[in-house]
Amino acid sequence: MMLVGEVLDMKGRRVVTIESGATVDEAVAKLVGNNVGSLPVVEEGRLVGVISERDVLRLMHHRGEGFGRLRVAEVMTCHPVTCRAADAVDDVMGLMTERRVAKVPVVEGDDLVGVVSVGDVVKLLYEKVSSENRHLLSYIQGGA
Known part of the structure; x- marks a missing residue:
């Protein structure tokens, strides 16, 4: 079983990360x-929410002009889905x-x-399967 910590x-x-008092413009x-799709929102190292590209797009659609001056705290997703390093990747x-x-804070x-x-996760699983395939091929070719 593969763990999130791996x-x-x-x-x-x-x-x-970003702080909840930052503006949406700063978050964008x-x-x-940083070429990322979401930012964990933290206060004193503690996770308090997440702001994502999807949140920004919804805000633009509903609020239109001036949305960038709003504070992250006003638009972030509170109580985001999280996991622990000891959790199973599956x-x-x-x-x-x-x-x-698509992203889960740990x-x-x-x-x-x-x-x-x-x-x-996909990258790690791909590398694991590729490694197993190489080992199997080596075993099969060595046994012939």
Whole structure:
């Protein structure tokens, strides 16, 4: 069974975050500047929400002009889906599918320790399957 912590070990634990008092314009600049689709919203290292590209697009559609001056706290998703490093990747994948989220913050207690994405999981699973295939081919070819 593969654990979320293994995914974090592979990709690293660096997380780009934003504070709830920042403006939506600042959040958009961080999203674009770091080429990420969502930002965990933190206060004193504690996860309080998430703001995503989808949140920004909805805001633009509903609010139109001036949306960028709103505070992240006004538009973020509160109580986001989270997981722990000790959780099974299979369980987290099911959660991502069920809740239709592509990124899940990883928390230990109140501390944000990473973010795991669908892409991270797919990459790790692909590498695992590729490695197993190489081992099987080596075994088969060595036994012939």
